[in-house]
Amino acid sequence: MGVKIKESAISDTEFERMQQFVYDYLAASVEGDEDGGRMRWYPWHSAEYRFNHIQNVIEIATTIADREGAAIDVVRVSALFHDISKLEANQEVHAEEGARVTREYLQTCDNLPQSFIDEVCQSVAEHSYQGPLSDTSLETQSLIEADILDKIGANGTVLILLRMGYESRTHTDAAEMVDRVLERGRNAKERVVSDTAESIAYQRLKRVKWFREWLESEVPAMSTDANIEFTPDPTKADAHTTHGDIDSNISVATGTDTDSTDTNTDTDTNPDTNNTNPVDTHISDR
Numbered sequence: 184m185g186v187k188i189k190e191s192a193i194s195d196t197e198f199e200r201m202q203q204f205v206y207d208y209l210a211a212s213v214e215g216d217e218d219g220g221r222m223r224w225y226p227w228h229s230a231e232y233r234f235n236h237i238q239n240v241i242e243i244a245t246t247i248a249d250r251e252g253a254a255i256d257v258v259r260v261s262a263l264f265h266d267i268s269k270l271e272a273n274q275e276v277h278a279e280e281g282a283r284v285t286r287e288y289l290q291t292c293d294n295l296p297q298s299f300i301d302e303v304c305q306s307v308a309e310h311s312y313q314g315p316l317s318d319t320s321l322e323t324q325s326l327i328e329a330d331i332l333d334k335i336g337a338n339g340t341v342l343i344l345l346r347m348g349y350e351s352r353t354h355t356d357a358a359e360m361v362d363r364v365l366e367r368g369r370n371a372k373e374r375v376v377s378d379t380a381e382s383i384a385y386q387r388l389k390r391v392k393w394f395r396e397w398l399e400s401e402v403p404a405m406s407t408d409a410n411i412e413f414t415p416d417p418t419k420a421d422a423h424t425t426h427g428d429i430d431s432n433i434s435v436a437t438g439t440d441t442d443s444t445d446t447n448t449d450t451d452t453n454p455d456t457n458n459t460n461p462v463d464t465h466i467s468d469r
């Protein structure tokens with residue numbers, strides 16, 4: 184997305200120092216895990232994965248903050264620290280624990296106003312909040328929206344397919360797994376409140392829908408119903424290869440109207456079948 188930050192009180196050097204601290208902290212949290220630990224072989228229990236997620240969240244959150252008028256430095260620093268305790272603390276308390284570690288670190292930095300530290304720590308502590316986003320500050324909202332958005336779209340699809348490998352699933356389960364990403368995308372679109380986040384959610388949801396269509400058009404034996412175990416049936420295979428069946432198959436699998444979240448379905452077409460992609464245009468020029 185490449186956001187140009189309008190003005191920043193945090194220098195590039197300071198931010199890089201913070202990034203190094205966060206990465207080192209994550210790496211130290213999983214240092215002894217190769218000897219045991221339930222999650223040790225999942226890639227997302229690694230410092231590399233978590234740090235990559237954090238970088239994505241910084242990018243998305245900064246975009247949202249910039250366009251919605253939130254305090255950019257509060258948002259990007261809280262995005263950087265939001266999951267710092269994710270690998271060492273229980274999921275239920277990782278936000279509060281993260282805020283504690285963040286405060287300890289920020290208090291060692293020169294020239295950071297106490298009000299800035301308080302705001303950053305509040306956003307980190309509240310980033311797991313499950314209630315309406317309108318209950319939170321614009322800065323916390325930007326962070327939560329970015330955290331949600333990183334789990335949908337092309338990246339969300341890659342992660343769930345990667346998980347299939349770790350669960351020894353076959354590729355014919357891919358449609359069901361991609362449907363889960365679609366479902367997650369629809370939920371995300373419902374939950375986010377800012378125009379910028381809604382626009383990003385819309386764009387990402389559309390990408391997953393396209394991927395789902397491409398997948399099914401290339402793999403006739405793909406299971407199309409998440410709830411029914413698939414038995415290959417050569418008489419059905421032809422029907423699945425026709426493009427027109429794809430949306431109705433998705434509807435069956437998820438129990439939802441595929442296009443219920445679209446507002447401008449007529450103009451957003453799969454670039455594979457028609458080279459227009461107004462969603463990408465829409466987001467890139469904002």
Ligand SMILES: [Fe+2]
Binds near residue numbers: 236266
């Ligand atoms: Fe996160």
